[in-house]
Amino acid sequence: MxxxxxxxxxxxxxxxxxxxxxxxxxxxxxxxxxxxxxxxxxxxxxxxxxxxxxxxxxxxxxxxxxxxxxxxxxxxxxxxxxxxxxxxxxxxxxxxxxxxxxxxxxxxxxxxxxxxxxxxxxxxxxxxxxxxxxxxxxxxxxxxxxxxxxxxxxxxxxxxxxxxxxxxxxxxxxxxxxxxxxxxxxxxxxxxxxxxxxxxxxxxxxxxxxxxxxxxxxSEWAQCQVLEAVSSYRPASEQEVFDIMNVLDDRLLHSNSAVVMATVKLFLHLTLAMPPTHQQVLERVKDPLQTLVSRDQYETAYAVLAHFLLIAQRAPILFSQIYTTFYCRQNEPSYIKSLKLDILAAIADETNAFEIATELTEYVNDIDEQLARNAVKAVGRIAIEVQDVGGIVERLLGFLETGRDFVTAEAVIQLKDLLRRYPAIAEASLSSVSSITPEDIVEPEARAAFVWILGEYGQNIQDAPYLLEPLAEGFAEEAVPVRLALLAAAMKLFFRRPPECQKLLGSVLAAASSDTNQDVHDRALLYYRLLQHSVREAERVAGTPLPAISHFSEEQSSELRDRIFDEFNTLAVILRAPSATFIKAASASIDEDEPDPPLVASGAAVQAPAVDEGSALLSMDEQEEAFIDTSNGNSPAQRPQASAAHASASSSQSALDDLLGLSSALEAPAPAPARPPALSLDPQPSLTPSLFQGKWATLQPAQRFTVPLPPSALANIEADNHQGFLQSASSMGIATMASGGKAPVFRFYMYAKPQVKAEFLLVETIVDKSAGSATVTIKSEDASSVPAFADMYRSCLNSMTRTAALGPALSGGWRLDK
The missing domain is CATH 1.25.10.10 (Leucine-rich Repeat Variant)
Incomplete structure (x- = not known):
């Protein structure tokens, strides 16, 4: 109708x-x-x-x-x-x-x-x-x-x-x-x-x-364009710099925030090579920037505050006297308050740290949980950076007694960082820590920090072993960072308080040795074998107190801040990262706008790469089994000449098990982590290019990962028009749809089909010689087959690595290239 x-x-x-x-x-x-x-x-x-x-x-x-x-x-x-x-x-x-x-x-x-x-x-x-x-x-x-x-x-x-x-x-x-x-x-x-x-x-x-x-x-937009273009101009003399700044000085008072920020960028970049003038420019731009922040346009204020933070990190002394400007107001949104707290922490010094910490303490009691967390974090950073001001650490310790679990958790995390920087304050801080129980801390990161403190300073905390015992009893229910921290803490306390921690270490090692997480499992085996080999060496490796650190890896380096400063008045300042980290070239894919990559001729004889049967190479599973068997006194090859040594090792192991109360907990090999079921592929899958292209365009990536490749493997993949790599994949049942590219980037489009399923597995591999890696993207209508196929494809890439690495040895010796 x-x-x-x-x-x-x-x-x-x-x-x-x-x-x-x-x-x-x-x-x-x-x-x-x-x-x-x-x-x-x-x-x-x-x-x-x-x-x-x-x-x-x-x-x-x-x-x-x-x-x-x-x-x-x-x-x-x-x-x-x-x-x-x-x-x-x-x-x-x-x-x-x-x-x-x-x-x-x-x-x-x-x-x-x-x-x-x-x-x-x-x-x-x-x-x-x-x-x-x-x-x-x-x-x-x-x-x-x-x-x-x-x-x-x-x-x-x-x-x-x-x-x-x-x-x-x-x-x-x-x-x-x-x-x-x-x-x-x-x-x-x-x-x-x-x-x-x-x-x-x-x-x-x-x-x-x-x-x-x-x-x-x-117009205002055109003025921004002009200022952006001029910011890359390098004047011939200082007088020319002053002339440009005099012409544009009134632009700092413009009503449009974009014009003001473009002018600030121009002034800062023009005077980078003139330190005294650059300092004066920083003083000059404070008032215009403060004016923009004071407006009720929160989106504009956030952008300006992000630039304020960048400038304050470069020259905090210039803003130390106007710290009250960055106090939070009740009606401001949370993202503005969070950024202001970062600025307050950046400009804190001996003259204003106590006042700033006092203000931040008020925010800790706010109903906004995120604001309270950020306030605790800011106090922790101030305590780390301004250590000579009294009362800051006491305020941080006071947060442990607020009764709010998230405040306690954040305070423990900050206290851990503070102790890593200044171990000398441990004596005044540990009494507050000892009043906390594991039940008071719920978050995994905070529990791991709490365990670290108990392990590192347990000799000064009377109840440290007994605070760790409930965690050891529920070892399997803890998060992985907590389990790893508990292993390290039990090991350290064992060397400092052996009688009290003997049972604790034994129970933790027994639980960790059967853990399904590979990191926890391997760490437990490492500690156990260290103790079996030499207690003194084990103490040197795992029981030595950690030295004080001067820089945290989470902190931005001055070089990174300089790179961001070069991109002033761009999104890089908002995201606190250079644009190269979030602006990337479009990923290679098969689409209608790109010419099809050259198809590899099918029908060629496919032959698996030769592997020396007599080589000493073992798979990861075989190496682990050999390692575990050796620790139990049983060599995988059962070498007769090592029987005496194995008998000695077995005796030593038995004594160690009795000491730690392990019984025979570590005698049997630890179960290997769960692996995806083996995948059987059709040896000759068939898929038309048009169907491949249609599926690739509609399916979403099911898994994406990057495999590092050594130069020898990269050369092996590139050699002979990629035939070695393509034949290796074909021997596994992975067919090639298209391959090509120009150095340093090569692209491979492949597919496979499980024998018991109708859905195809599509894979794109981008080998970048300059980065020394291969980026793999897998797509499929059936996601259940993807993990097993991903392992199989990794083994294909690893076979190229091993073949390339062993080439000279298998050929009978060194060869001099002409």
């Missing part, structure tokens, strides 16, 4: 257009123009709600040609044309004459509108018809037409770059930068040149000085 109604309305519009074009076509009366406007408005309304009106193309064109110079009708006509241009290139060709003719109209508004519509056709084979109107528009007397023509250059540039360069349009835009009288035309020229990769031409003195002299004529 609705479709028939639409068809009836479409027929009615077609009839109305035909009537207006024939009977009243040449009438320029107000009634005729109004009627045409009404029908054109109806057409545009239907286009807006998604109804296809392209079938009226000829009637619309016929009616529009007779519309005279009515600007409203022209606008609606141009909108109709540009809407259906790309969908109907043949019909669009009919509009070229109309648009070209209108580009020469006496009315500059119609000339500009026609030129803009002509450039918006975006049909590649019509570029030759657009070049001449654009060149005429660049020389037009009216600024609106010139502005439109400049932006038209960029649109054509994206369609046909060579046509724009051959016509010399970029050179024309460079001349217009200094020669055109209209500021918006100059701004458009600058924007187009930057996007066309010719932005380096903007940094010469002959262009910079004229742009700065007329900075006030530009």
């Amino acid at each position: 609705g479709e028939s109604k639409s068809r009836g309305e479409l027929a009615e519009i077609r009839t109305t257009l035909a009537a207006l074009a024939s009977s009243g076509g040449h009438s320029k009366s107000e009634t005729a123009v109004t009627a045409k406007r009404d029908v054109f408005k109806k057409i545009i309304n239907y286009i807006t709600i998604g109804i296809d009106m392209s079938s009226l193309f000829m009637q619309v064109m016929t009616c529009a040609v007779s519309s005279g110079e009515d600007v409203v009708l022209k606008k609606m006509l141009y909108l109709y044309i540009t809407t259906y241009a790309q969908h109907n290139p043949d019909l669009t060709l009919l509009t070229i004459n109309l648009l070209t003719k209108d580009c020469k109209d006496q009315d500059p508004t119609i000339r500009g509108l026609a030129l803009r519509s002509l450039c918006q056709l975006r049909v590649a084979n019509l570029v030759e018809y657009i070049m001449s109107p654009i060149q005429q528009g660049l020389r037009d007397a009216h600024p609106y037409v010139r502005r439109t023509a400049v932006m038209g250059v960029l649109k054509v540039y994206h369609l046909d770059e060579s046509a724009v360069r051959n016509a010399g349009m970029l050179g024309t835009l460079q001349e217009m930068l200094t020669g055109d009288k209209d500021a918006q035309v100059v701004a458009n020229c600058m924007s187009v040149l930057q996007q066309a990769g010719a932005g380096h031409t903007l940094v010469s003195r002959s262009l910079v000085i004229p742009l700065l002299n007329r900075i006030k004529d530009f």
Whole structure:
């Protein structure tokens, strides 16, 4: 019913257009123009709600040609044309004459509108018809037409770059930068040149000085563009720096925050090589930045505060006296408060640390849990950085008694870091720690920190072994970081308080040796074998007190902050990371815009790489079994000459088990971690390229991982047109769909099919020689097969590594390359 109604309305519009074009076509009366406007408005309304009106193309064109110079009708006509241009290139060709003719109209508004519509056709084979109107528009007397023509250059540039360069349009835009009288035309020229990769031409003195002299004529957005371009300019002398800063000084007081931040960036970058002047600039920009923060625009305030933090980290002394500016207000959102706490911690020194810590203590009692956590964290950082101010550590210890579990947890974590930096404060701090029980701390990170403190300073905490016993009894229920910390703590306490910790260490080692987590399992075996080998060596390795540290790995280095400072007034400052860490090139994939990679010829004989059966290589499982068996006095090869040593080891092990109360807990090999079931692949899978491409485009990645490869393995993969790698994969049932690329990046698209399932496994491998790694992406409609297939594919890559590494040895000795 609705479709028939639409068809009836479409027929009615077609009839109305035909009537207006024939009977009243040449009438320029107000009634005729109004009627045409009404029908054109109806057409545009239907286009807006998604109804296809392209079938009226000829009637619309016929009616529009007779519309005279009515600007409203022209606008609606141009909108109709540009809407259906790309969908109907043949019909669009009919509009070229109309648009070209209108580009020469006496009315500059119609000339500009026609030129803009002509450039918006975006049909590649019509570029030759657009070049001449654009060149005429660049020389037009009216600024609106010139502005439109400049932006038209960029649109054509994206369609046909060579046509724009051959016509010399970029050179024309460079001349217009200094020669055109209209500021918006100059701004458009600058924007187009930057996007066309010719932005380096903007940094010469002959262009910079004229742009700065007329900075006030530009719009706010254009001013930001000018300031951004000038920030990469290097003045020839200090006097020129001062001249530029004098011209732009009033931009620091601009009402637009983007203009202010662009000016601040320019001032800071210009004076980097002038330390005294740079210091004065930092003093100068404080007030404008504070003004921006004080506004009630929280998004702008957050961006400005992020830059405040970056500057404060470089020169904290400049902001130490205005610390009250960064106190939190009740009505501020949490993200603003969090950033202010970071700034307060960064600018704290001997003169203001106590006052700042007092303010932060008030925030700890706030109902906002995240704010309370961040406040505790900030007090901890201040205590680490400003150690000479009394009362800071006491405030941190006071947080342990608040009765709020998340505050206690965060305080324990900060106290652990404080003890790592200043072990001397342990004597004054441990009495507060001893009043806590494991039940008071719920979060795994905090429990691990609590266990670390007990292990590192257990000789000074009377109840340390007894506080650890409940954790040892529930060892399997603890998180992995807590289990690892408990292993280390029990080991250290055993050497400092042997009688009390003998049973504790035995129970922890017994529980950890049967743990399914590989790290916990291996750590327990390491400690056990150290004790079996030599108690003195075990104490030297695991029982030595840790030295004080001067820098935490979580802290940003000065080099990283300098890189972020180079990208001032960008997203890098907000994210606190250089842009290279979050702006990456589009990942390689098979799509319609990329040419298909060269297909590897099928049907070639596939042969598995030769492996020396007599080599001493063992799999990881075999190595672990051999290691465990050796610890029990049973060599996997049962060497007769080692029987005496094994007997001695067995005796030593028995004594150690009796000492720790292990009985025979470690005599049997520990169970290997759970592995995915073995996967059996179809040795000859079959998949067409079109089906592969369709599946790859629709499926989401099921697993992605990166495998490091040594140079020898990379060379082996690249050699002989990748045949070694492709044959190794084929021997496992992994077929190659496409492979190719140019050094240093090679791409492989492969697929496999489990024998018992119908779904295919698709895999993309990007080998980057410069990074020394292979990035693997696996997709499948059945995710259950992906883990086992991922292990199989890793083994394929590892086989290349082993083959490459053993090549010289298997060939009989060293070889001198010519």
